[in-house]
Amino acid sequence: MCSIIGYKGSDHASSVLIEGLKKMEYRGYDSVGIATIKSGKLLTRKGVGKVAEVNKSLRLDELPGKLGIGHTRWATHGGIVDHNAHPHLACNSTIAVVHNGIIENYDELKEELNRSGHKFKSETDSEVIAHLLEEYFEITRDIRLSMIFTCKRLVGSFAFVAVFNSSTLCGARYDEPLIVGVGNDDYFLSSDILGFLNHTDKAIFLDNRDIVVINDSDISFFNFDGDKISRKITQVAWELGDADKGKYSHYTLKEIHEQQQTIVKSLEQDKKNLENFCNVIAEAKNIFITGSGTSYHSALLAKQILSKSKIHVETIMSSEFQYSSDMLDENSVLLAISQSGETADVMESVKAAKDMGAKVLSIVNIPTSSLARLSDSYLEVNCGPEIGVAATKSFTSQIALLYYVADIIGRKSNGIIDSKEILTKSVSEVLELDSQIERVANQIKDSKDVYILGRSFHYPVSLEGALKIKELSYIHAEGMAAGELKHGPLALIDNNSIVIVIHPNDSTYSDTLSNIHTIKSRGAKIVGISNKRNDVYDYQIIIPTISEFLYPLIEVIPLQLLAYYLSICNNANPDYPRNLAKSVTVK
Ligand code: G6P
Numbered sequence: 144m145c146s147i148i149g150y151k152g153s154d155h156a157s158s159v160l161i162e163g164l165k166k167m168e169y170r171g172y173d174s175v176g177i178a179t180i181k182s183g184k185l186l187t188r189k190g191v192g193k194v195a196e197v198n199k200s201l202r203l204d205e206l207p208g209k210l211g212i213g214h215t216r217w218a219t220h221g222g223i224v225d226h227n228a229h230p231h232l233a234c235n236s237t238i239a240v241v242h243n244g245i246i247e248n249y250d251e252l253k254e255e256l257n258r259s260g261h262k263f264k265s266e267t268d269s270e271v272i273a274h275l276l277e278e279y280f281e282i283t284r285d286i287r288l289s290m291i292f293t294c295k296r297l298v299g300s301f302a303f304v305a306v307f308n309s310s311t312l313c314g315a316r317y318d319e320p321l322i323v324g325v326g327n328d329d330y331f332l333s334s335d336i337l338g339f340l341n342h343t344d345k346a347i348f349l350d351n352r353d354i355v356v357i358n359d360s361d362i363s364f365f366n367f368d369g370d371k372i373s374r375k376i377t378q379v380a381w382e383l384g385d386a387d388k389g390k391y392s393h394y395t396l397k398e399i400h401e402q403q404q405t406i407v408k409s410l411e412q413d414k415k416n417l418e419n420f421c422n423v424i425a426e427a428k429n430i431f432i433t434g435s436g437t438s439y440h441s442a443l444l445a446k447q448i449l450s451k452s453k454i455h456v457e458t459i460m461s462s463e464f465q466y467s468s469d470m471l472d473e474n475s476v477l478l479a480i481s482q483s484g485e486t487a488d489v490m491e492s493v494k495a496a497k498d499m500g501a502k503v504l505s506i507v508n509i510p511t512s513s514l515a516r517l518s519d520s521y522l523e524v525n526c527g528p529e530i531g532v533a534a535t536k537s538f539t540s541q542i543a544l545l546y547y548v549a550d551i552i553g554r555k556s557n558g559i560i561d562s563k564e565i566l567t568k569s570v571s572e573v574l575e576l577d578s579q580i581e582r583v584a585n586q587i588k589d590s591k592d593v594y595i596l597g598r599s600f601h602y603p604v605s606l607e608g609a610l611k612i613k614e615l616s617y618i619h620a621e622g623m624a625a626g627e628l629k630h631g632p633l634a635l636i637d638n639n640s641i642v643i644v645i646h647p648n649d650s651t652y653s654d655t656l657s658n659i660h661t662i663k664s665r666g667a668k669i670v671g672i673s674n675k676r677n678d679v680y681d682y683q684i685i686i687p688t689i690s691e692f693l694y695p696l697i698e699v700i701p702l703q704l705l706a707y708y709l710s711i712c713n714n715a716n717p718d719y720p721r722n723l724a725k726s727v728t729v730k
Contacts, residue, residue, distance in 0.1 A: 144724035145229075145243040146170050147321065148213045148338045149304040151312040151357050152329020157206040160213035163331070163338035164194050169394070169530040170335065171724030172215035174228035177203050178239035179211035183308050185236050189228035210312060212304050212332075214241035217724050220249070221266030231270040233277035234261055237308040240276065242269035243334055244319040245729050247299035272303050286311050287365060290354045294367045300487065300728070304332045315354045315367075319728055320485055320513055323347040323355055323362075325376055330357045335726075336379050336511065337528070347374045348511055379511065395531035395615070395710075395717040399703045402536050403570050405526035406696060407563050409540035410547050412522060420520050421551045423502055428474035430456040431501075433464055433492045435727070437534035437610060438480040441506075441541040443603035444695055445480070448545050451692065452553025462730075464492035473500035481505065482529055482537035483726040484512020491730060493517055506544060508537050522548075531718050532725045533614040535703045538607060539696050546693070562693060569687040573700045576684060580701055583670060583682045584708030590641045593618055594632065595702070596625040597645035598655055604645055604695045608702030615717045616709035625651075625658045638666030643705075645698050648675040649691040672701050 146167035150159045160177045175197045176189025186206050190197040194215065198204055203213075214229035221227040230239040246252070249268035252275065257263070261274040275296055279289035290305075290313050300318035307313070314321050314332040324331030324339035324346055331339035332355065336346055349355060352367045353374070364372045391397035424430060430449075432442040442458045449456050459467050461479075471477065477496035481489045484507040493503050493514065505518040508526055515521045524540035543559060543566075550558030559566070587593070593612055597605040605622035612620035623632060625644070636642070642662050646655050652675075659669055659679050671680030674688040684701045710717040 144170050144217045144726050144728050145172065145334070146215045146338065147241050147243050147302060147304050147332065147334045149211070149306070149312050149314060149332035150329065151210045152326060153209060154329065156208050156211035157204045159342070160211050161194060161198055161204045162341065163333060164213050164215050166337040166341070167215065167333070167335050168194060169532065169718070170215070170726050171532055171719060172217050173223045174216045174225070175203070175214065176228040176230055177206060177211055177213040178230040178232070178306060179206040179208035180306055180308050180310060181208035185232065185239055185306070185308050187230055187232065187239060189230065190225045191223055191228065210306060210310055212239060212241050212306050212312070219245060219729055220268040227265045227267050229269060231265060231267065231273045233273040235277065238273055238276050238280065238305055240269065240273040240303055240305045242272055242301055242303040243728060244301035245299045246271060246297055246301060248297070252296060269303070272297070272305070276305055286313060287356055290315060290356065291365065291367060291369050294354060302334060310359055312357045313355060314349070316349050317351050318490065321349045323349065330362060340379070344379050345376050346379050346511070347376055348516070349374065377511065393531065393707070393718050395533060395535060395707055398529055398531050398536045399700065399707060400574055401527070402539050402700060403567060403574060405536045406539045406543045406570060407567055409524045409526060409544045410560060410563065411525065412544070412547070416520070417522065417547070417551065420504060420522055421548055423476055423504055423520060424454065424478070424548070425552050427476035427502070429471070430454065430476050430478065431471060431496070432456050432458045432478045432480065433461045433489060434480035435461045435486050435488050437538045437607060438482060438489070438541065440603045440607040440610070441480050441538060441545065443606070444542050444600065445478070445545045447600055447603070448542070448549045448692070449552070452549045452555065454549070454552060459492070461486065461488035461492045464488070465495055468492070468495035468499055471496050471499040471501040475499070475501040477501050477503050479503065479505045479514060479518070480541055481514050482508045482534055484509045484514035485726045485728055487728050487730050489514060490517070506541055508540070532720055532723050533611055533706070533717070539699065542695055559693065562690060565689065566693065566696065569689050569697050570700065572687045573697050576701060577704055580684065580704040581708045583684065584705055584712055586682065587641045587668070587670070588709055588712035590618060591639070592635070593620040593641045593643060595620065595622045595643045595645065596628065596655065596658060597622070598625045598651035600692065600695050601645035601651060601698065604699050604702070607699055608643065608706070611703055611706035612709060614720050614723060615706040615715065616713050617715060617721070618709060618713070625655045628658055629661065633661065633665070636662050636665040636667050640667035641670065642667045643670040643672065643702070646671050646673040647686070647694050647698065648673065648688070649694065672698050
């Protein structure tokens, strides 16, 4: 989703800005732009397309100056056209703004500003920020006050960065991330530490309602009420910036293969922190788990995993949470699962739970994320940066960690910790199926619809597999509980159907086998993911035998690989699927 970058220092700003935007490309976007200040003059260039393409045609990185802002836009208000790309300028071209989030009252503000003579050049909600800053600056002649008055007028979620031609860089946040990077003689403002991690590992994480003003002599922080505040510098891990494709042609493929290390890495937890986390769950009267997309599928699996430790939980999709939050009270615990820790739907759920007096726990990949900072306690899955928009390694890390949590609460010996070695070996064996799965993808690439079936633990995995196929290959895919087939979906099955069945030889085997026969007799082609060969499958994907409860960790990998290769067969870009963003910071 939108990325913001701002820079003030001794380097050529436009190159620093372009480099930062490229590092954040994984978040997803459709247009790009930058503005710099040179000798008191504001210069801007922007257009629709990828950073490299727009830079090639418009030479964004040739804009002069040592102060500037940049942005990649993911359209919400106003079409994907050059004039809606950020930065947006105030009327007299002395102020430029880049924004992430949604200004809910922009219509009303725009009307008011139009009445005062402001002329708008875009259809975006963001442009009102530039004009409001201009309006208040004309009245106060004070940048700090203009920032405070502007922030007070905005309703919605926002992180924005502004440059004033007097050589000042400012930023503010409310419900969207904004981080200050502190270099030796330069400052950065960014939505993501990856935006500046090549330059500095010193970061200041702004809180909600924080404003930062950086001028030639100092950096100062205020809240929306105008009170001066102080903010601490945090040292972030350099490794977070260590994201490149290595020998793989895409981040997605690299991240799928990294699961050989990341699954067991998520089990390396600080014992005390883990125990405290588990105690909160064990002592809660009601437990709710929430997440979005892939992380919601982890929540569904968590429900089943915890039920084996006799812990009952309710799962609620984060985007639906607000309609059920009345169920929570001070005896409840909400466990929020999120790779990015920035998903707006998840953050809204957490705030609603807090309002009801519930305790909030989270499982995140980014410990500096807004979610981790809002939680009473959190665990880190530790799988390293996940750049591919579709979640892969973060899913298996989340569920491995959830198995560990369930084992501790259920005081289970010989749980996942004792299976570490066999797990690593099994994951590596599944990854060796890579080229076989590529061949299966080639066979089924022209299908219009793919169904994925599984029972028990395999059901949430079927949902996750279908999500991967939709996201990466744009083929319609549906995951379903195998037993539900006969209650409706069977009407869709004919000899053009491809049905993938998650079918290890466990307690679900024979019931699922009956479902396979039912489908097969309607002419469908069957892709079997199993540890047991069976001639009923048209395509066999044979996975290793492992303890029944741990199958989800290995059986999802062939589905991720299949989705990846279907995407390649269909000439899509698996790392950046159309219309999707990695970190969805709007509701
Ligand atoms: C977006 C991504 C999905 C992801 C979901 C939740 O929609 O495209 O791949 O599963 O967000 O992300 P989170 O960071 O909260 O786990």
